[in-house]
Amino acid sequence: MPKTVTKRREKRPAAGLDLRMTRRVVVEGVLPQVDGGRFPVKRVAGDQVVVTADVFADGHDVLAAALLFRKAGDRDWQETPMALLDNDRWSGRFVVDALGRYEYTVEGWIDRFESWRHELTKKFEAGQDVSSELLEGAALIRNTGDPALSRIASDLEEAGRTQRARVVVALSEDLRAWMGRFADRSRATRFDRELAVIVERDRARFGAWYEMFPRSAGTDPTRSATFDEAAERLPYVAGMGFDVLYLPPIHPIGQSFRKGRNNTLEATAADPGSPWAIGADAGGHTAVDPALGTIDDFDRFVESARRHGLEIALDLAYQASPDHPYVGEHPEWFRHRPDGSIKYAENPPKKYQDIYPFNFESDAWQSLWSELKRVIEFWIEHGVKIFRVDNPHTKPFRFWEWALADIRRRHPDTIFLSEAFTRPKVMRYLAKVGFSQSYTYFTWRNTAAELTEYFTELTQTDVREYMRPNLFTNTPDILHAYLQRGGRPAFQTRLILAATLGASYGIYSGFELFENVPVKEGSEEYLDSEKYQIRIRDFDRAGSLAGTISRVNAIRREHPALQHDWGLQFHDSDNASLLCYSKRSPDERDTVLVIVNVDPFNMQHGFVRAPLTDWGVPSDSRIEVTDLLSGERYSWRGEWNYVRLDPQGRMAHILDVQIPAVRSTHD
């Protein structure tokens, strides 16, 4: 006799079988998501957050899914339905309109009514008897407990009516909509993590930066200009269309081991020292250099900039000169050598005796960290909401994560730019822990192939969810050989690349004057670097790039396509020196096509390909393009069009593309 199951039918305690196991729906692969939800993604106010997820179950039931979202701190979720794309992928979206942190997750469930409706439809269309199905449906409807629905349930049960009549009621769109409100979500599956998005203001995503040493803003190279004198340069900067004016450190500068011109070890009495050697008798990170003025002068300068439409960004350089008040008051915040002296900065065998790094691992780390955060708060109180952070990669990530989150909780409009030029994962991690924007390798990407690869990575992979590039053409530390050798065409090319590849970009003062002399052959340091001396420039000089910069910044303000990074796409070119790319605004109403000659020495010409079919028009369409730099108009036919860019004339086209609203009629 074969054994049968009947012999062991006692109900055994079902170990580990709790009700959560009856949730049949799987929710996984929710995007956007950074490191399994460890870090938030980034958006700016007004953005849509498009969320996708894999939602599926066993069997053939019809599913439903909702995107849940809330402002952090809210108890209740808001929700919006998700739609099935294909291959079990669902999509939904919500708008983030307030600054700060939002949370989101995804819930999926079996839609009993839709499943039933689907089955009923198929059977009825196949001419099968559906009386049993109608009764099942009636039970589903009655289960809602809704009195109005209860009457419909009775209709479905009413054997006196024809089956067809009852099916018409069962399948009505009204009933469907109504039943949607009573979905049984008791066994819904919620994604096992709550993901977060940090919402910043628009400037975190889009802005043109100008870097200027205020002490060089005067007319006398032997003394520091004051804030009041620097204020006189504001119309010039604002006139070029910049949004942010970034100042290197404005604090008192140490005397001990002060560096002389061109980074020499012996400074003369006349040398002003490096602004990054922060701290002297007059104070430290919350003081202003008396040579620039008082804190009240600074306040006035900030206000004056504001009136010119410029926002001030300060440098946050967490290090001290040997003369910094911290050194005497908080020796415990520094590392000490066996002889008791404080360790200066080193990159063996190089020594930086004018700089003491903080010891973030000091036993007194908590008071140090708190004080450093207070520095930020101090400047926020003085109207500064943008900080360019010097070398954040030499301070602990946890410090930044803590300090930036804390500052943002009270001042969600604060923006932090990470000045880290280091290994890629370290740069990305700084973005993950909270920096709004990041310096990039842009200065070292000069060929079309390098630019294509790098900006595809930055704007078309998940890196874009947390890292926003800010492209500087140059900095006081970086004068790339391309600029040193390429002359005016190189400056034109780099300006246009920065301003159109990046929604955020910047130039450091002097760029517009084509300053290109390095301290020595093979160095990226400027000769007579402004880091160590005051430099007076003739900004009104004929032939300056200022006019082009003004035009480019105006184009940026007029074209939403250039105010976003994600709409970037590179296009084919039959000449490796002609880089062709387009940008589209999120609503796709604005399209800008850019072609740049990256060879500053030679005329380059060839055919580039406009992605007509990507733009929804036939590949043989005629499109009208207008060069936003020159005002010239061209009528292009088909995808491949001829371009010629010559260092003797122009280095780039920035083309406004008018995409035909309707499909071409093959005129």
Place this chain on the structure above:
Amino acid sequence: MPKTVTKRREKRPAAGLDLRMTRRVVVEGVLPQVDGGRFPVKRVAGDQVVVTADVFADGHDVLAAALLFRKAGDRDWQETPMALLDNDRWSGRFVVDALGRYEYTVEGWIDRFESWRHELTKKFEAGQDVSSELLEGAALIRNTGDPALSRIASDLEEAGRTQRARVVVALSEDLRAWMGRFADRSRATRFDRELAVIVERDRARFGAWYEMFPRSAGTDPTRSATFDEAAERLPYVAGMGFDVLYLPPIHPIGQSFRKGRNNTLEATAADPGSPWAIGADAGGHTAVDPALGTIDDFDRFVESARRHGLEIALDLAYQASPDHPYVGEHPEWFRHRPDGSIKYAENPPKKYQDIYPFNFESDAWQSLWSELKRVIEFWIEHGVKIFRVDNPHTKPFRFWEWALADIRRRHPDTIFLSEAFTRPKVMRYLAKVGFSQSYTYFTWRNTAAELTEYFTELTQTDVREYMRPNLFTNTPDILHAYLQRGGRPAFQTRLILAATLGASYGIYSGFELFENVPVKEGSEEYLDSEKYQIRIRDFDRAGSLAGTISRVNAIRREHPALQHDWGLQFHDSDNASLLCYSKRSPDERDTVLVIVNVDPFNMQHGFVRAPLTDWGVPSDSRIEVTDLLSGERYSWRGEWNYVRLDPQGRMAHILDVQIPAVRSTHD
């Protein structure tokens, strides 16, 4: 007067600043990892688990990292050092030698001694005074508390010695090794998740399967063969070199709504019914069909198979015929229609009145689930350790996750093959929740391009971490048009593709006899399908594929390269009908190159490219290859070599590649 920091120097309570925040090292991107650690990866006993991770910190300190692992349930971790690959990526490995579950994670820390050693080296080499550094090092060494080391510390401090002599001591490899044992890991960062690996026996990864209906194993088409008769076919199956003999359900078959030949609705008294209509008076899932014999007969059959080197795999089909004992004893385990009758299976408008699905969401789900798991345990008690699970995608994922994990805890040598032909994410999820192996889309991938794309996905993406393909050339449900039309060459091609692309593969009985007649044009169902009738075959027929199958299976057993899936690589071919790929064993000692003509109708010839440089030899090397099917030897020179495969002769080469041990001397 500018404000200075001195005004607010009181120590404020540092909100949120706990000691964990002083951990400067980041550990992220640990691989392998499935869905953030939600699911284990899969390995077999003896495998190495290679773990990589991004480990980095702020600043320029030297880091160290360790891979931590343990058998689940162990309290203590074992550990092995990780090595830096490049770009902050580290790697380590451990061997899993026991069946069951292992856990692993990664820890990284700042290596103070190495950091100091690095700095000392650089400064000393630059000719700088390092007396201060020597004292710092002495402190580091003394901190270990180790008496022997303490003496070395004294040596470093001894100002009487030359600096060079002290540096020699400081930089000695002995000291370095010794200090490695005292690393200060108090602020080490451990990856925030413990990841898991499920270790199965070798058969989960490698095996050749043969599917056979035992009732067809006799000589009389009017009655079921018995297990004893089926045992007489074991030498035939074993002789072909198969490892696993898989039997469709062997349980009593229902009478109600029994299907007749070719799936007709009216069965005659002589029709044996579908084995998947499980359950009758004689019992259900833990009974054997009396026509096959008794449970003792089955036990004897299993033992007989074992003696032939064959392991029996049973079909696990969780559904009931209307006559199943469960129906009367546990009506609560089924869905009911409004009239009280039990709902039969449907795929509207199709009805399967001979099958009642279980209601996994029944109020009595716990007793149902427990009972279904007991079915597995029952057969394990009868010597069965491999289960081919019928349609797992129509049962809740959570059920499988629970049942398979529970079974494995007590019987870690149990293997489950998922027979799900459905959407890709559902198939993958079943693999994630615990199935050892999965059926695939292989039968529907017939061109070289389709095969290349699909097997690249299966073997070269992270899918391979949890999903092991088992490639069936055919099944009782799937006779692909390629086999219907392609004649003997098609069968040869598909056999060799399955056996060499997959470490696990299978054929369903009749394949070796080139059975290729569908029930009707356009159908993948067999004519006179064995699902509904007994089919007696002449396996000894001249011209059977059995000889080739034996040869192919022997080659598989001799070549470790063919026993693993991950070593697959596709190679260039100048003829789209010639598919070329190689497989290498994990130790790279065994290399097999396969070229298959996927066009069963025409001779195809052309050049294929052997990846000589990937194999570590110059691209113009001479290599010796031996066709393992024909025994012919060829001497190939350079990468591109000519191949000709003709349906009139052979459809494939399976080449044993002898890679020169030393670099070619350009003979």
